[in-house]
Amino acid sequence: MSVNLSSFVDPHLSSSNISLHSVFERCAKSRAGNMIITAFSITNVLLTLPLSVVVLYLGFRQWRPRCFASTGPRTSRADLFTYNMVAMMLIEVLASCLYCVGTYTNVSVIMSVGYNTFCICSSKKILLEMLTCVERYLAVVHPVTYRGLKNQTGIRIRNLSTGCVWLLFFLWFGLVPVTSESLNMIVSFCSLALVFIVISFCSVSVLCTLRRPGPGDEGRNRERVDHLKRRAFHTILTILGGQLLALGGVMVCFGLFFSLQLRHSDACVMIMSAVWFSLPSSLLLPLLYLHREGKLPCCTSTESD
Numbered sequence: 001m002s003v004n005l006s007s008f009v010d011p012h013l014s015s016s017n018i019s020l021h022s023v024f025e026r027c028a029k030s031r032a033g034n035m036i037i038t039a040f041s042i043t044n045v046l047l048t049l050p051l052s053v054v055v056l057y058l059g060f061r062q063w064r065p066r067c068f069a070s071t072g073p074r075t076s077r078a079d080l081f082t083y084n085m086v087a088m089m090l091i092e093v094l095a096s097c098l099y100c101v102g103t104y105t106n107v108s109v110i111m112s113v114g115y116n117t118f119c120i121c122s123s124k125k126i127l128l129e130m131l132t133c134v135e136r137y138l139a140v141v142h143p144v145t146y147r148g149l150k151n152q153t154g155i156r157i158r159n160l161s162t163g164c165v166w167l168l169f170f171l172w173f174g175l176v177p178v179t180s181e182s183l184n185m186i187v188s189f190c191s192l193a194l195v196f197i198v199i200s201f202c203s204v205s206v207l208c209t210l211r212r213p214g215p216g217d218e219g220r221n222r223e224r225v226d227h228l229k230r231r232a233f234h235t236i237l238t239i240l241g242g243q244l245l246a247l248g249g250v251m252v253c254f255g256l257f258f259s260l261q262l263r264h265s266d267a268c269v270m271i272m273s274a275v276w277f278s279l280p281s282s283l284l285l286p287l288l289y290l291h292r293e294g295k296l297p298c299c300t301s302t303e304s305d
Contacts, residue, residue, distance in 0.1 A: 023271065024271070024272070025111055025115075027268035028111065029103060032265045032269045032272070037099060037272060040276060044096050047279070051086075051290075052089055054286075054290065055083070056086060059079065059083055079289060080162065081162065082132075082285045082286060085282075085286065088125050088128070089282055089286075095114045095117035095121060096114065096275075097114070098111075099118060100114075101114075112177075120172050120173055122278050123172075124165055124168060126243060127191070128162070129195070129199070129281075131165075133235075133239055137201075140206045141209050199239060199240045203240055210229050210230060210233055239281075242280055246280070246281045249277030250274045250277055254271065
């Protein structure tokens, strides 16, 4: 048994024009779907905005003295990707609000912009998480190379990496409206598969490094080095767990939606609930940043990378 998608869209549309976006748009206008997307937008605002403001404030407070004390600001290597993640999170919050507004005003253009922007943000944020894992991987597995990236070359590489993520974001933002949804989904799934492969490789490599002592990891310095390695491994493992939760939740919701014969309201609840699984993984990098800065109740000390 399966869901008949034609029952979720405008009956005047042909079967070739039926898309996942059309299903979301129809479900968002239902009572159940409207409540879910409204609750998600409110929760997203209440959680993401305060967290983003705190992260940006702390980043600005660290940047300002460095700016006046030297020739230019020097952003911490571990924090650069977090600041970019926060910026993309704010865009995602705006996108969810636009989608919610479009639902209440029944303006399809606003809903479409909000939907496309939210999907693009979700698919590009994982690239920043992947770069964070690669950074941790280099710090643990190739410490000599990592220390060598403190110079201008390393700064350029990091700036180029984040620049490429934003380039893909704006490029995809312009291409999504003019390309088929099937192509967009294929590209998104390929990107997701690549990210999982890279993060899994980094996690396994760091774990293997933790199991054997490195050269020079002796004496009083040994305990600190091991702690930094374990912290890097926990960071990578946390990011991987967040992505697995998001992917698993979405797959379960979509699998039940397409495989079960559900009533219209129940099917809408199922497919609209998938957006909630993207929220925990989005908050990971900012929370890890606040943990490093000692701004969380469970953190009592700060450590530099």
